[in-house]
Amino acid sequence: MKELLSIENLHLNFRTFWGTAYVLNGVNLKIYENEIVGLVGETGCGKSVTSMSILKLLPSNAELSGKIIFEGQNLLELSEKEMKKIRGKKISMIFQDPMSSLNPLFKIKTQMVDIIKLHHNIHKDEALKKAMELLKAVNLPDPHRILRSYPHELSGGMRQRIMIAMALSFEPSLLIADEPTTALDVTIQKQILDLILDLKKEYHFSVLLITHDLGVVAQTCDRVGVMYAGNIVEVADVNELFENPYHPYTKGLLLAIPDPRYKKPLKPLRGNVPSLFKPPHGCRFHPRCELAMDICRREKPQLIEYSKNHAVACHLFRRGDKK
Amino acid sequence: MKLWEYIIYRIVLAVVVIFFVVTIVFFISRVIPANPAALWAGAHPTPEEIERAKEELHLNDPLITQFYYYLNGLFHGDLGISIRTHHPVAEDITKAFTATFELIIVAEFFAIIIGIALGTYSAVKKDSWVDNLSRLFAISGVSLPIYWFGMVLQLLFFKELGWLPLSGRVDTIVMLEHPLHVITGFYIFDSLITGNWIIFKNAVWHIILPAITLAMYPIGLITRQIRSMMIEVLQENYIRTARAYNVPNRTIYMKYALKNAVAPALITVGLSLAYTLVGAFLVEIIFNWPGLGRYATYAILSMDYPAIIGVVIIGASAYVFINVIVDLIQMYLDPRIRV
Structure with missing residues (x-):
């Protein structure tokens, strides 16, 4: 498998009025060609800002360091002009809330044509034709009507399909999907996920799927990264992760999923997500970890490949140890 | 509701609002203690001239009758005669x-x-x-x-x-x-x-x-x-x-x-x-x-x-x-x- 994107030791701080928020604390993640990688974690753990960092769409008070290697170049070193050749073209993104991600005061036609025209450098009529094709590609019935509609006249599922159609405009090699189904009904969720899977087969792109829903991950992803408070704590193949989780946080997450077969009480993780203004020293999970040791308070555990295709960042699993 | 229906609705509403405005301003201006008849009658009027001016301006009629006269005029685009300039107010x-x-x-x-x-x-x-x-x-x-x-x-x-x-x-x-x-x-x-x-x-x-x-x-x-x-x-x-x-x-x-x-x-x-x-x-x-x-x-x-x-x-x-x-x-x- 060829490497497509590699995030290496990514740090992100936000300077705010209230102090500095240490949002990402050395994120490491690789995405290979033609695969779907899930990124899971609680709200506020840094999933979305990781994806926004890839496209460099962060507010001006953000400080990024580390490396994001995409097709051989470090995106963090690219100028805004060079970034424009990648953003929206080679890497496109669909967002959590299709309700608010489309401009309410402009017709779908205007919004799609403006984007397509810009990149392909083509005339408005051709752009319109292209928009029509894209809408057909995402299985939207009656594209004529949709192009003439305003966003509020369409359902959430339709809007998300339009977002996906926009993302396909330039045949990207990486599609970042930031909670694409969170705002949708369960039945629509399934349709949208299936659509992404189908399109992936057709267009051969990789997907970075950001979600907090482990069910979605189990259904769609090849590999998963688990994030906690700005760190990737575990990366593994989907089945491996569900069957044989290493990290105490991952285990906690899996125990917190309701299982209809056994009506056993759920076991929520104790404690709360730490403040990013004053993150805990050492392993950021240690205040909530039942197995915390002395070293966890002092030293940050590195993400190491503990067994084949299964990496973990925890002092319980040190390099050289064999289970 | 069609667009023109909405516009008509707004115009009807506007007429109601303006009617209330007219009513309030009319009565306020009449209860203020002042003597418009004296002004109307010109410089140094005699009591008879003031009395005649009062007649002309319908000031001796009950308020409600005065209001009726005013509304009637208003309906015909007549806002009355200015007491100060003696021109029609509308003009x-x-x-x-x-x-x-x-x-x-x-x-x-x-x-x-x-x-x-x-x-x-x-x-x-x-x-x-x-x-x-x-x-x-x-x-x-x-x-x-x-x-x-x-x-x-x-x-x-x-x-x-x-x-x-x-x-x-x-x-x-x-x-x-x-x-x-x-x-x-x-x-x-x-x-x-x-x-x-x-x-x-x-x-x-x-x-x-x-x-x-x-x-x-x-x-x-x-x-x-x-x-x-x-x-x-x-x-x-x-x-x-x-x-x-x-x-x-x-x-x-x-x-x-x-x-x-x-x-x-x-x-x-x-x-x-x-x-x-x-x-x-x-x-x-x-x-x-x-x-x-x-x-x-x-x-x-x-x-x-x-x-x-x-x-x-x-x-x-x-x-x-x-x-x-x-x-x-x-x-x-x-x-x-x-x-």
Whole structure:
């Protein structure tokens, strides 16, 4: 498998009025060609800002360091002009809330044509034709009507399909999907996920799927990264992760999923997500970890490949140890 | 509901509002202890003359009958005879209204353009020195007293620099030498379409200072409103979407964001128009502008109640009309509130 994107030791701080928020604390993640990688974690753990960092769409008070290697170049070193050749073209993104991600005061036609025209450098009529094709590609019935509609006249599922159609405009090699189904009904969720899977087969792109829903991950992803408070704590193949989780946080997450077969009480993780203004020293999970040791308070555990295709960042699993 | 049904509904509503305004103003002006009959009868009237004037003005009839007479006249476009000028009020007001309207249009036109430009630029360059300067300017605009500001402008541009005329709508001598063929009553417009360049230049020269004075408050109001709406809109998800597809900043600001910011800010524009109607009272006195504000001020000072009620009716109608227009533009801009 060829490497497509590699995030290496990514740090992100936000300077705010209230102090500095240490949002990402050395994120490491690789995405290979033609695969779907899930990124899971609680709200506020840094999933979305990781994806926004890839496209460099962060507010001006953000400080990024580390490396994001995409097709051989470090995106963090690219100028805004060079970034424009990648953003929206080679890497496109669909967002959590299709309700608010489309401009309410402009017709779908205007919004799609403006984007397509810009990149392909083509005339408005051709752009319109292209928009029509894209809408057909995402299985939207009656594209004529949709192009003439305003966003509020369409359902959430339709809007998300339009977002996906926009993302396909330039045949990207990486599609970042930031909670694409969170705002949708369960039945629509399934349709949208299936659509992404189908399109992936057709267009051969990789997907970075950001979600907090482990069910979605189990259904769609090849590999998963688990994030906690700005760190990737575990990366593994989907089945491996569900069957044989290493990290105490991952285990906690899996125990917190309701299982209809056994009506056993759920076991929520104790404690709360730490403040990013004053993150805990050492392993950021240690205040909530039942197995915390002395070293966890002092030293940050590195993400190491503990067994084949299964990496973990925890002092319980040190390099050289064999289970 | 169809669009025209909505418009009719709004007009019916407007008529009801104006009826209440007329009722309230009519009764207030009648219960004030004053003697309009004495004024009507001319200088040094005898008691008999005052008695006759009372008869002529129906002042001896019960209030409700007087009200009926007034409404009846109003229905026929008759606002009564001004006690002060002895002209029909409708005639006086039409003449004064075009003068005021010309002033308001010019002031509001610049207020909208400058306000939107400044507000947008401020929001885009938030916290830069340009933004700080424009915020200072905006806050000055809404807080400087209009009579003080007007007089400072007069001192500066007339007395010290001598660039602009002190007051009036057009120089009387120039008007006598180059008679203007009045069509609409808007001097700038009339002189433009009849090709009377001397009057045109003179009228433009005269309108600059009062228009600036009147525009200061709306400029401040609109700038502040557009700035805060723009800052809010620029954080919306659909702006993030546009950025994620490299839509150029200019398109994002001027097309996608501005339309979203202007739609709610329109209410402020409507309010500022209503304000200029009030501001015109002061500006017209300071600049001796022969408009509605000056007419109303003299009417109030001489208890010329047909004129007062007339001005109030025109003001209320204008206000209601402005609001209908604002609502219609808002419906045009925002498809979500179209009926």
